[in-house]
Amino acid sequence: MRFPKKKRYLPETADMFRYAPRDDIAPWLATAGKAAFDRFAAVGLPSSRLERWKFSNIATILKKYSADPLVYDAVSSDPHVRQGQADAQEAWVRELVDALPPNHEKYGDMALWDLNTASIQDVMVVDIPEDMIVKDPIRLDFAGKDGAFLPARLIIRLGARAQLAVIEHHEGQGAYWRNHVTRIVLGEGARLDHYRIQNDSPAALHLQMTAIDLAARAAYHGFTLTEGASFARHQAEAVLQGAQAHVAFNGINLLKDRQHSDTTLEAEHRAPSCTSSQLLRSVVDDQARGVFQGKVYVDRVAQKTDGYQLSNALLLSEGAEMDTKPELEIYADDVKCSHGATTGQLDSEPLFYLRSRGLSEQEARHLLIEAFVGEVVDQLADESVKTLVTERLARWLKR
Amino acid sequence: MIRIENLHVEIDGKEILKGLDLTLEPGKVHAIMGPNGSGKSTLSYVLAGHESYTVTAGSVSYEGKNLLDMEPEERAALGVFLAFQYPVEIPGVQMSNFLRTAVNAVRRLRDEQELDALAFLKLAREKMKALGVQEDMLKRPVNVGASGGEKKRNEVLQMAMLEPRFAVLDETDSGLDIDALKIVAEGVNQLRNPERTFLVITHYQRLLDYIRPDIVHVLAQGRIVKTGGPELAQQLEAEGYAAFTGEQAA
Numbered sequence: 001m002r003f004p005k006k007k008r009y010l011p012e013t014a015d016m017f018r019y020a021p022r023d024d025i026a027p028w029l030a031t032a033g034k035a036a037f038d039r040f041a042a043v044g045l046p047s048s049r050l051e052r053w054k055f056s057n058i059a060t061i062l063k064k065y066s067a068d069p070l071v072y073d074a075v076s077s078d079p080h081v082r083q084g085q086a087d088a089q090e091a092w093v094r095e096l097v098d099a100l101p102p103n104h105e106k107y108g109d110m111a112l113w114d115l116n117t118a119s120i121q122d123v124m125v126v127d128i129p130e131d132m133i134v135k136d137p138i139r140l141d142f143a144g145k146d147g148a149f150l151p152a153r154l155i156i157r158l159g160a161r162a163q164l165a166v167i168e169h170h171e172g173q174g175a176y177w178r179n180h181v182t183r184i185v186l187g188e189g190a191r192l193d194h195y196r197i198q199n200d201s202p203a204a205l206h207l208q209m210t211a212i213d214l215a216a217r218a219a220y221h222g223f224t225l226t227e228g229a230s231f232a233r234h235q236a237e238a239v240l241q242g243a244q245a246h247v248a249f250n251g252i253n254l255l256k257d258r259q260h261s262d263t264t265l266e267a268e269h270r271a272p273s274c275t276s277s278q279l280l281r282s283v284v285d286d287q288a289r290g291v292f293q294g295k296v297y298v299d300r301v302a303q304k305t306d307g308y309q310l311s312n313a314l315l316l317s318e319g320a321e322m323d324t325k326p327e328l329e330i331y332a333d334d335v336k337c338s339h340g341a342t343t344g345q346l347d348s349e350p351l352f353y354l355r356s357r358g359l360s361e362q363e364a365r366h367l368l369i370e371a372f373v374g375e376v377v378d379q380l381a382d383e384s385v386k387t388l389v390t391e392r393l394a395r396w397l398k399r
Numbered sequence: 400m401i402r403i404e405n406l407h408v409e410i411d412g413k414e415i416l417k418g419l420d421l422t423l424e425p426g427k428v429h430a431i432m433g434p435n436g437s438g439k440s441t442l443s444y445v446l447a448g449h450e451s452y453t454v455t456a457g458s459v460s461y462e463g464k465n466l467l468d469m470e471p472e473e474r475a476a477l478g479v480f481l482a483f484q485y486p487v488e489i490p491g492v493q494m495s496n497f498l499r500t501a502v503n504a505v506r507r508l509r510d511e512q513e514l515d516a517l518a519f520l521k522l523a524r525e526k527m528k529a530l531g532v533q534e535d536m537l538k539r540p541v542n543v544g545a546s547g548g549e550k551k552r553n554e555v556l557q558m559a560m561l562e563p564r565f566a567v568l569d570e571t572d573s574g575l576d577i578d579a580l581k582i583v584a585e586g587v588n589q590l591r592n593p594e595r596t597f598l599v600i601t602h603y604q605r606l607l608d609y610i611r612p613d614i615v616h617v618l619a620q621g622r623i624v625k626t627g628g629p630e631l632a633q634q635l636e637a638e639g640y641a642a643f644t645g646e647q648a649a
């Protein structure tokens with residue numbers, strides 16, 4: 001397969017997919033799915049000509065598969081995602097499935113979202129009514145198996161003042177392709193802690209879009225641990241629709257071998273007095289490559305916005321790479337926005353200090369790497385997640 | 400016994416130590432005094448194994464072994480300890496975690512039993528109390544936000560925990576208030592024994608009033624230019640280094 005340059009999409013890639021709905025799905029879903037598939041098929045997958053795909057060239061990834069042209073049935077084949085309550089609350093599920101992600105019009109790079117819509121047979125829904133505070137986190141396992149195309153759709157809606165923590169756990173074996181969408185709608189004063197543990201198989205392709213709408217005073221605390229997949233991309237967009245809403249995107253990348261991990265975030269401030277922060281710590285070893293594209297958009301009406309972005313990367317080998325592109329787009333005048341990015345190696349002075357006290361070079365390096373990601377780990381509100389992340393980090397270091 | 404012979408050391412292509420000879424005896428406290436920039440810290444870094452310093456000639460034998468061949472952690476295991484002139488701040492690394500890892504690394508390499516969390520805490524608290532180190536130090540990141548004096552006490556705490564056989568104290572007195580100086584000196588004096596060697600680098604007689612040295616050396620322009628008894632320190636305090644730097648220049 002050859003991909004001509006300078007195209008924003010790769011129409012040829014549409015041939016890799018076939019619209020094949022199951023017989024037993026609701027007619028409206030079949031209709032919506034077909035329409036979405038047609039939209040997708042008209043353009044194909046995004047190319048790196050699209051700003052948000054600048055550092056993630058899916059064409060090169062697909063070349064790996066091109067010797068063995070796979071055709072993916074655009075159908076969910078994974079029983080783990082068949083847990084929804086779609087029947088009981090079909091009307092609003094339908095509404096949420098139909099709802100376009102907030103930035104669809106603006107960026108026009110929603111081919112993957114359409115592909116996801118075309119493929120959903122089962123929608124996983126978590127719907128928490130007003131004022132309900134769920135104490136224990138809900139853990140959702142998204143398994144992957146060799147040869148599968150996994151277009152899961154997770155919808156989380158919190159009524160006013162409701163509180164919930166959700167852990168998305170991505171794991172699997174073999175080569176599979178995840179095209180996951182999580183759609184989140186938070187009512188006034190609601191709070192969601194959303195943890196993603198991305199530990200997909202080393203051969204997997206992991207694509208996820210997370211789209212969040214926040215009403216006034218709602219808070220979204222997102223965290224992602226990216227450790228798995230050969231090619232991973234998480235694009236998360238939060239639209240702060242009501243005053244005093246808060247969004248935090250935190251993340252840790254642990255990358256090795258030839259892994260590629262792209263974190264593309266946007267906080268879109270459309271109401272006054274909202275806050276958003278983006279904090280990513282990446283540890284990149286071997287020939288791996290991390291990408292951070294963070295954006296804060298501030299609408300004219302969004303006065304008193306406080307927006308913050310920071311990406312710090314630690315490169316552990318010569319071949320490791322980190323690309324960062326922080327961006328501010330501001331139309332209000334009374335705002336406080338800052339962004340920063342650092343990329344570096346372990347400092348030699350602390351290393352020497354630790355070794356002079358008897359720590360082996362490896363122990364010293366591990367301690368310093370733990371310290372580097374520690375600031376993000378410390379911010380984790382859920383103890384079980386904190387323990388999990390700490391254990392995963394220890395295992396990653398000892399590999 | 401530590402024997403340093405004809406030591407030449409460069410950093411970034413600049414020669415700092417220019418044929419330094421020095422023999423340190425077990426059980427003794429040696430003091431080194433010398434002008435700013437003469438190479439005192441360079442010597443201490445080289446002894447501890449800092450890789451930025453290149454040894455271009457000479458040797459250092461430590462209890463019969465070639466010290467210069469060893470990694471910093473091997474030296475630590477064999478009992479070499481450097482109290483840094485400028486202790487390094489390590490954000491995110493908790494003091495207790497660091498110190499326990501260090502103590503156990505060294506104990507492991509010395510074939511001693513490792514300390515569990517409880518035993519470690521007990522020992523650390525005991526030493527901290529003796530050295531007047533604040534209890535909350537253990538919970539803080541290593542040296543971060545600590546005052547100059549607190550950092551120096553922290554170095555001495557680490558020394559007390561690691562029980563070295565050869566301790567180099569690089570201007571541990573600078574930054575300490577008078578009370579702290581006494582406490583720290585007392586800490587050092589308690590560690591004095593017939594097997595342990597101390598190399599105390601200082602600019603001031605005051606420290607040597609509390610830690611009585613057996614032998615005093617003058618380091619100037621990259622060499623040991625004079626060795627004497629404790630009275631040499633007093634002489635320097637009175638007359639300065641002009642005589643030595645002058646001799647060298649002549």
Ligand SMILES: Nc1ncnc2c1ncn2[C@@H]1O[C@H](COP(=O)(O)OP(=O)(O)OP(=O)(O)O)[C@@H](O)[C@H]1O
Binds near residue numbers: 411434435438439441
């Ligand atoms: N990275 C470097 N590149 C070049 N010169 C250096 C470097 N580090 C140190 N030096 C020089 O080496 C010389 C010796 O420094 P050193 O720190 O050993 O002196 P010192 O005797 O400990 O001084 P002080 O009493 O001020 O602590 C100084 O002239 C210093 O400027």
Ligand SMILES: [Mg+2]
Binds near residue numbers: 439440484569
């Ligand atoms: Mg010095």
